[in-house]
Amino acid sequence: MTTSIVGYPRIGAKRELKFAIEKFFKKELSESELQEVAKAQRELNWQTQFKAGIDYIPSNDFSFYDTTLDTAFALNIVPERYQALGISPLEKYFAAARGHQSQAGDVKALAMKKWFNTNYHYMVPEFDDGTELKLDLTKLLSEYQEALALGIATKPVLIGPYTLLKLIRFTGKTTIDTVLTDFVAIYSDIFKALAEEKIEWLQLDEPALVFDLTDADITLFKSIYTPLLAGKQTVKVLLQTYFGDVRDIYSELIKLDVDGIGLDFVEGRKTAELVETYGFPTDKKLFAGVVNGKNIWRNNYEKTLDVLAKLPEKPLVISSSCSLQHVPYTVSAETDLSEDILKHFAFAQEKLQELKDINDIYYKRETDSLSVNKALFAQDRFEADATVQAKVAGLTDLDFTRTPEFSDRETIQKDVFNLPVLPTTTIGSFPQTADVRKNRLNFKRGDITKEAYDQFNEAKTKEWIDWQEAVGFDVLVHGEFERNDMVEYFGEKLSGYVFTKYAWVQSYGTRCVKPPIVWGDIARVQQLSVADSFYAQSLTDKPVKGMLTGPVTILNWSFPREDISLSDSTLQIALAIQEEVLDLEKNGIKIIQIDEAALREKLPLRQTDWNSEYLDWAIPAFRLVHAKVAPTTQIHTHMCYSEFTDIIPAIDAMDADVISFEASRSDLSILDALQENGFRTQTGPGVYDIHSPRIPPVEEIEAVIQKILAKVPVEKVWINPDCGLKTRGVAEVKASLENLVTATQEIRKGL
Missing domain, CATH: 3.20.20.210 (TIM Barrel)
Structure with missing residues (x-):
């Protein structure tokens, strides 16, 4: 035995x-x-x-x-x-x-x-x-x-x-x-x-x-x-x-x-x-x-x-x-x-x-x-990319530093965007319904042309942009109908990745993910999302967020290499995502969300190892992605389903302009940590749980917002669900989001 x-x-x-x-x-x-x-x-x-x-x-x-x-x-x-x-x-x-x-x-x-x-x-x-x-x-x-x-x-x-x-x-x-x-x-x-x-x-x-x-x-x-x-x-x-x-x-x-x-x-x-x-x-x-x-x-x-x-x-x-x-x-x-x-x-x-x-x-x-x-x-497994390795080796402290300071950017952006108090938005994705999945599968099989595939996704995007405007959202999203997964989608457009067909792993309940495999050195060889974001923004005068996955999450939700450090591998990804951020900015996308849902995932379980083995490179990797954007470009990020209360200072040090958190299932316990640490970043604690099929009533969401406002200054608060909506049904999503906007409008009246 x-x-x-x-x-x-x-x-x-x-x-x-x-x-x-x-x-x-x-x-x-x-x-x-x-x-x-x-x-x-x-x-x-x-x-x-x-x-x-x-x-x-x-x-x-x-x-x-x-x-x-x-x-x-x-x-x-x-x-x-x-x-x-x-x-x-x-x-x-x-x-x-x-x-x-x-x-x-x-x-x-x-x-x-x-x-x-x-x-x-x-x-x-x-x-x-x-x-x-x-x-x-x-x-x-x-x-x-x-x-x-x-x-x-x-x-x-x-x-x-x-x-x-x-x-x-x-x-x-x-x-x-x-x-x-x-x-x-x-x-x-x-x-x-x-x-x-x-x-x-x-x-x-x-x-x-x-x-x-x-x-x-x-x-x-x-x-x-x-x-x-x-x-x-x-x-x-x-x-x-x-x-x-x-x-x-x-x-x-x-x-x-x-x-x-x-x-x-x-x-x-x-x-x-x-x-x-x-x-x-x-x-x-x-x-x-x-x-x-x-x-x-x-x-x-x-x-x-x-x-x-x-x-x-x-x-x-x-x-x-x-x-x-x-x-x-x-x-x-x-x-x-x-x-x-x-x-x-x-x-x-x-x-x-x-x-x-x-x-x-x-x-x-x-x-x-x-x-x-x-x-x-x-035997050698792959041919190294000397250009990528040289870029990582040549990084200096200036590459990780955004200017001007946060408070100055906050003032500039309030004037640029002129958003109402308690601005409403969603995290990014909308329901991946059967017809969305069928369209992607038909294109992958070669049953339809690229033109037909794109036309379908554009029609879906327009449908949901129009719906968001009609409901009254302040900052819109394009819905991500072209994306199979928030990591695999980007990996498919980067060099150095390998993809599987059936390598599914359980994330929670019936939710499964298919992590791509980091095979070699990573580089951006084509634009990742610019065309979709540009099209969505052309449909409305309201800001539409560019949606990207951050380098730490891409690495943590991939199967990583074991022949180089996690730090070097993440910095390679960060340089690739940085190129995409700057291209989005050049194409008129003024709000860019860089999700770091899995920021904490490889954080050592022993607190004594946090900085030396993880935070000292994970936080700078995120800053590298957005350090070169203009102060008029607003950077968002999103985090979910982890304990973040004990790393609040590190999250603040990411130097994003707005951070949304999963908070509904933990009864907004993160608010106390934000308050205790003098959290400066604008924040959107999720006001309802998207992983449950139930539809939150207006009164319930109003109560959640009031709880947030008791602990976070109103000028710092955004209103959003606690995660993306790709796994939910259309009817429950629309009903829940309509209640979210109605509740926010009611709260605004009393301010």
Whole structure:
């Protein structure tokens, strides 16, 4: 038993589960039919891992929406507003994930945040004073039995109690301290239930241990696990960590009465050093995460073997560094790419083979796969672009500095644009309806001409420009009907990228993304968006925002290279986007939004590493993009679904003129941080949640605006939804935005 993975993708190789869930939402699929699709996906995943020779195969890593939400429901951490709806358990689950609006009731969804330093999003469990912990292991046990019926004994996976307590949002008087004993008791009940089912292993995921831990954090962890493990009965416990190292608690972890500890040797900068310094006990299995679960490049076996050589040989399990849900299913689906390219990639299924290869080399001294791997890494993968590299090397401090100062620009722009108080706008995209997607697909297949394709998109743009004017928006957007994705679209027009056909990765719920792959040096070889923005602006006298994705987000939402630094790769992208910004400005686009939705995504989890390893180059990369524009050009940016409150000074230092934030699901908690830090940038906290299908009433939006104005000066406030609208339906978008404008106009009357 020497190979393991932390988790596996669950959306389906061709997004089968995604499409089935969306049909269920539309009442085109019954609950029983949805369950059959889910069961087929689970069985395929288990059989794939079993055939690949993986020994410790996870179960309960499957989810209809989010595994953190699954754990919350298993423990009855479900707010009363969902319990009271009187709908089926699965519909109640989806109500917590997406919100619900029907005769049964009108409730908002739970908050949604980034899952540590990934592009995956989790639902934030909410614990109110009426919450009573109750155990329901129906899902976990039934999925274990499903796998067992296939002849596969799995290790069920749950979010560990320490991480779960750290993720929970307590909404009343209840605190971690007041529920601690109950948490230990209910996890003890989990051990008992699994022992009764004769389940051998339980994996408890504790990624929160890789943060900077205080003495209080360590005390909390010990106060949970010391009594909990005293009653674990016959169940073997794997305490699994990932996304970094556990330097603050390693010496305590190895003393615990657990049977295995999973450590990340990819992102864990000090993991190898910790094992070498403090050792590893012989009565536990070390699950060594040496195969990268977050990137798609082939593993360099020689480097991995060097890491393993310094570890205690037994008992050692070769594992993925984290769940493989952060990479696509299989390279074999990419029939449009050449073998010369594909041989450098390993998606989830190929990583299973890598684990087996490394295991065989390490334990059985098998050499054939090692020789093939050495030959792969001995060859040059691409031809470097000397011009791009020279541009990056030649950058100076002046290239990152915009003039004049922010306050001077703000005065100039107020005169130039003459916008009303509380200017209204949207984030960028409008619904990508079936006809929009069909038009793009027909053009891609060659079924229609470029002229016909463009004419369709222009008609859509005009339709929505006219609608925005009629409703009364102050700053318009063109709708982005030509764009498949906010990163892939731009990558297709840059050199140095490779694109896949089926390499989908779950972002949240049924939302999937297909990150492009940074193959080589990046350069702009054609205009990216100028023609579309110019056309949209020609239709109206109101300003239309030019819409771009920022360099940090393009890098973070791509699969990056591993042969150069993230900093250098991002600066290459920034120079390319800078050229586009200046071209937009030359063509009369006076407001340019450069989205940095994923600014925080690769921010180190340890605050002590923020500046030296990330912010010191990520923030300047954004400034590089817009540093050369005129003071009369207004630069916007947008950020969403992350914790930004602790990096507000860095965000202000981006030197944008306007920043819009996702804020609705977090109850505008970011406003306090803006106020405390004297945030100078104009801001648009999202006034309603676009990821929920519910339509916010006018009165609700008015209340949100009043809450914003209580903490942000009125002259600094913009009114907008909290994210782009491409995934929503036309009817709900129009109704919601009409309510947004009406609410804003009502508030203006009272100012």
